[in-house]
Amino acid sequence: MDIQLIKVHGSGNTFFLLDTTKLPRQLTKSEIVALTQKLTDHKNGLLGGADGLLLVGDSQKNDAAGRMRVINADGSEASMCGNGLRTVARYLAQKNHAENFEVETMYQNLHVQKAQDLFTGVSAFKVEISPVSFAAQDLKMHFKAKDQVIDEILPELSDTLKFTAVAVPNPHLISFVDDATLQGPKLERIAAYLNGENPYFPEGVNVSFVNLRAKDEIFVRTYERGVGFTNACGTAMSASSLLTARLYPEYANFDDTLSVYNPGGMVKTVPHKDGNRYWIDLIGNATFQDYITLDLSAALKQDFTDVEVQKTTEQKQYLQFIQTITK
Numbered sequence: 001m002d003i004q005l006i007k008v009h010g011s012g013n014t015f016f017l018l019d020t021t022k023l024p025r026q027l028t029k030s031e032i033v034a035l036t037q038k039l040t041d042h043k044n045g046l047l048g049g050a051d052g053l054l055l056v057g058d059s060q061k062n063d064a065a066g067r068m069r070v071i072n073a074d075g076s077e078a079s080m081c082g083n084g085l086r087t088v089a090r091y092l093a094q095k096n097h098a099e100n101f102e103v104e105t106m107y108q109n110l111h112v113q114k115a116q117d118l119f120t121g122v123s124a125f126k127v128e129i130s131p132v133s134f135a136a137q138d139l140k141m142h143f144k145a146k147d148q149v150i151d152e153i154l155p156e157l158s159d160t161l162k163f164t165a166v167a168v169p170n171p172h173l174i175s176f177v178d179d180a181t182l183q184g185p186k187l188e189r190i191a192a193y194l195n196g197e198n199p200y201f202p203e204g205v206n207v208s209f210v211n212l213r214a215k216d217e218i219f220v221r222t223y224e225r226g227v228g229f230t231n232a233c234g235t236a237m238s239a240s241s242l243l244t245a246r247l248y249p250e251y252a253n254f255d256d257t258l259s260v261y262n263p264g265g266m267v268k269t270v271p272h273k274d275g276n277r278y279w280i281d282l283i284g285n286a287t288f289q290d291y292i293t294l295d296l297s298a299a300l301k302q303d304f305t306d307v308e309v310q311k312t313t314e315q316k317q318y319l320q321f322i323q324t325i326t327k
């Protein structure tokens with residue numbers, strides 16, 4: 001069976017996007033896991049691999065333009081993906097000739113909207129990141145007698161770093177650090193531990209270090225659950241922006257725009273608060289790099305010899321955009 005994929009990225013967070021409505025039959029769970037692992041493998045995968053697979057389907061209740069499922073590189077399914085949602089929004093916008101609509105995700109329909117191009121040929125979308133929760137049960141977090149962790153030292157992880165745990169709705173553990181710590185080995189040590197067998201986050205957690213750069217400017221480095229280090233994680237950047245406004249009001253205000261730099265580029269975010277409800281707007285590129293046709297059974301054997309690839313010029317333009325920003 002031939003399948004069509006698009007290799008896409010948001011801030012260098014890379015995915016293969018598959019419109020499952022175009023398949024003659026639906027894929028089984030084990031085919032989805034195996035296909036993701038074979039495609040995304042950075043050594044032997046397709047086109048240098050990727051960080052995950054995005055499945056675009058029909059909205060189940062028919063109250064959204066489509067549905068997004070997110071499969072991490074290791075085959076686990078995530079409840080949300082901010083960078084991926086921008087590319088799915090662009091895909092559905094083109095498919096349905098619409099600019100402003102909702103996309104169904106695991107827990108909630110989310111509002112998405114076309115935004116102004118970031119640069120010539122660099123399409124951008126604004127997506128809603130929601131629902132937000134600090135509750136241990138939503139994070140599937142188990143620190144003794146703690147219902148939430150907000151800006152506290154967790155001696156189980158580090159004697160000096162303060163952490164905040166927040167679900168948006170996928171789980172994030174975030175620490176604000178200085179420049180040396182941002183680039184140092186602690187992030188990998190802590191994140192690799194929490195994404196292996198451990199009593200605190202048995203289902204794993206995305207871990208980010210954030211550096212406050214200037215008013216309305218932060219840098220975020222993330223080690224993702226189910227993937228490892230990625231160039232950027234949209235939900236992590238959104239959660240980090242919200243925490244900047246909540247914990248460091250001298251660096252950001254709710255309802256104001258932040259520039260969030262990351263190893264793969266830059267996005268804009270706007271954290272919002274209404275009583276106890278938080279949400280974030282995430283605005284950034286939705287880049288389509290390659291249109292791909294391949295045979296499913298060959299792909300499941302990691303045989304990519306007969307794959308047809310049509311490269312776009314969008315990555316060239318994205319790299320030009322990157323030249324215009326200072327990290």
Ligand SMILES: N[C@@H](CCC[C@H](N)C(=O)O)C(=O)O
Pocket residue numbers: 013070072077078079080081082083084170171206224225226227230232233234235236
């Ligand atoms: N890269 C994504 C997040 C993908 C899911 C994450 N690894 C998880 O398991 O929660 C983003 O841009 O938000």
